[in-house]
Amino acid sequence: xxxxxxxxxxxxxxxAVIAVVINAVKFLFSHINGxxxxxxxxxxxxxxxxxxxxxxxxxxxxxxxxxxxxxYFILAIIFFILFGITAPTQDTTHQKSDYQTAATKAKNTxxxxxxxxxEDKSKPAEAAVPAVKKHKKISxxxxxxxxxxVETVDGDTIKVIYKGKxxxxxxxxxxxxxEKKPGTCVQPYAVSAYNKNKQLVNSGKxxxxxxxxxxxxxxxxxxLAYVYVNGKSVxxxxxxxxxxxxxxxxxxxxxxxxKYEKDEKIAENKHLHIWSQKGxxxxxxxxxxxxxTAAAKSSSAKxxxxxxxxxxxxxxxxxxxxxESNMVCKGKIKGNANSKIYHLPGNPYYNRTKxxxxxxxxxxxxxxxxxxxxx
Numbered sequence: 606x607x608x609x610x611x612x613x614x615x616x617x618x619x620x621a622v623i624a625v626v627i628n629a630v631k632f633l634f635s636h637i638n639g640x641x642x643x644x645x646x647x648x649x650x651x652x653x654x655x656x657x658x659x660x661x662x663x664x665x666x667x668x669x670x671x672x673x674x675x676x677y678f679i680l681a682i683i684f685f686i687l688f689g690i691t692a693p694t695q696d697t698t699h700q701k702s703d704y705q706t707a708a709t710k711a712k713n714t715x716x717x718x719x720x721x722x723x724e725d726k727s728k729p730a731e732a733a734v735p736a737v738k739k740h741k742k743i744s745x746x747x748x749x750x751x752x753x754x755v756e757t758v759d760g761d762t763i764k765v766i767y768k769g770k771x772x773x774x775x776x777x778x779x780x781x782x783x784e785k786k787p788g789t790c791v792q793p794y795a796v797s798a799y800n801k802n803k804q805l806v807n808s809g810k811x812x813x814x815x816x817x818x819x820x821x822x823x824x825x826x827x828x829l830a831y832v833y834v835n836g837k838s839v840x841x842x843x844x845x846x847x848x849x850x851x852x853x854x855x856x857x858x859x860x861x862x863x864k865y866e867k868d869e870k871i872a873e874n875k876h877l878h879i880w881s882q883k884g885x886x887x888x889x890x891x892x893x894x895x896x897x898t899a900a901a902k903s904s905s906a907k908x909x910x911x912x913x914x915x916x917x918x919x920x921x922x923x924x925x926x927x928x929e930s931n932m933v934c935k936g937k938i939k940g941n942a943n944s945k946i947y948h949l950p951g952n953p954y955y956n957r958t959k960x961x962x963x964x965x966x967x968x969x970x971x972x973x974x975x976x977x978x979x980x
Contacts, residue, residue, distance in 0.1 A: 645684035652677035749812035749833060758943070759785055760798030760848060763806055763832070767813065770980060773944050775827040777816060778865055779840050780852035782879065782891045787942045787961055790894035793885065794878050798848040805842055809835035818856045825941065825961075826954045831861065844868035847877025850886050938965040940976045947971040948979045 655661045655673035745751065752765040752774075760781025763774050781802070784795035814831040815821055823829055832839040840861070843849035845868045854862065872880055879886040885893055939955060940947040940963040947965060948955040965971040968978070 641684045641688035645681050645688060648677045648681035648684055652681060745810075745812055746814075746836075749814045752811050752813050754806050754811050757799065757803040757806055759783070760795065760802045760843065762827070762943075763802070764944075765811065765813075767828070773825075773827040774813065774830050774832065775823055775825075776840055776843075776849075777820065777829050777831055778851055778853060778859060778862060779843060779849040780890070781843065781849045785943065787963075792891045793882070793893055793895045794848060795895070797878065798843065801843060801846060801848050802839065805834055805837075805839050806832070812836075816859060818858065820856050820859075824957065824959060825943070826957045827944075840865060841868050845872055847872035847875070847880050850879065850891075852888075852890075938968065938971055939963075940965055940971055940974070945976050946979050947976040952979055954979055 651661055652674045655677055656670050659670050659673045661673055661677075750767070752767045752772075755764040755766060755771060757763050758773070761776040761779055765772055765774055767774075781798035782792035782795035783789050784791045784799060812833045813828070814833065816829065816831075820829050838861075840849070841864070844851070844865055849869075851862070851865050851869045872878070879891065882893070885891055937950055938947050939958050941958055942961040942963050947968070948958055949968075963974070963976075965974070965976075971978075
């Protein structure tokens with residue numbers, strides 16, 4: 606029993622010794638520069654004492670004042686060098702305290718600025734704290750796809766680069782007043798809707814989301830999408846501000862239809878923009894023309910017409926039915942007055958282009974009128 610008891614006691618003693626040694630080593634390495642400095646001063650002391658007691662020079666066989674003193678001077682120099690190597694720099698020593706001091710000043714500045722806003726203008730908070738400024742990353746949901754803006758066409762249409770190709774994107778479920786449609790006048794708030802849309806899509810990272818019910822393209826071949834900028838819905842912003850109405854509900858259910866209807870109702874109740882004139886925004890579109898109607902019709906006629914080798918009326922269609930009208934030639938080239946793109950017979954989008962058609966006999970005529978070939 607005594608042996609067993611002694612064994613247990615010895616085991617704990619060994620553990621205690623190991624713990625002491627580990628902590629001693631940690632302390633030694635964390636304060637090693639202090640030890641080097643102490644040894645350096647001790648070496649200087651022994652170098653002085655060696656003049657009087659040469660026997661202190663234990664390394665020399667012939668213990669003289671010179672050999673003993675010189676040895677300790679050399680040790681002192683070595684320890685001073687080691688102290689210099691291991692000593693922390695001033696920046697490292699005071700980094701934490703400097704940061705805390707700056708943070709405290711920033712906090713005090715923020716506290717003062719809360720009571721006196723005028724001070725904020727002359728003392729920006731960023732200058733107070735020497736910290737790295739963090740940029741907020743905007744994450745893209747998995748159901749949204751990145752796109753690069755090319756051009757804002759009107760209040761509910763944009764052109765983008767999507768998957769390496771230029772695409773025209775028509776906003777799902779919303780409609781804004783017309784300003785560029787051939788054969789129609791410029792409608793009230795059309796320019797305002799265009800400017801609002803342009804401001805939104807130019808303000809950040811552009812992403813597209815597509816509906817899962819199959820509505821991915823309209824009859825003109827344009828992509829149908831929910832459009833976002835920095836994660837904010839462009840459709841919602843247009844509806845809330847009274848620049849758009851909910852429309853084109855062809856294949857319900859739609860993901861955001863009920864939300865859009867609520868946004869539309871809010872703007873309608875506030876009589877914002879398109880809702881400020883009674884009877885202007887209806888279920889079938891917008892009624893009325895802006896004061897620039899005459900100028901708009903003239904501009905529309907110039908855009909729809911094509912000059913060239915004959916009468917312009919021979920090469921432009923009637924926007925009401927979009928029937929082929931260039932019977933005097935064999936070119937039969939279709940131009941879309943909205944997208945300003947022309948399609949040759951045999952092109953995948955040739956038969957899908959059925960409205961807003963401007964007819965051309967040659968590609969040269971189409972390009973001269975400002976149209977570009979379909980990709």
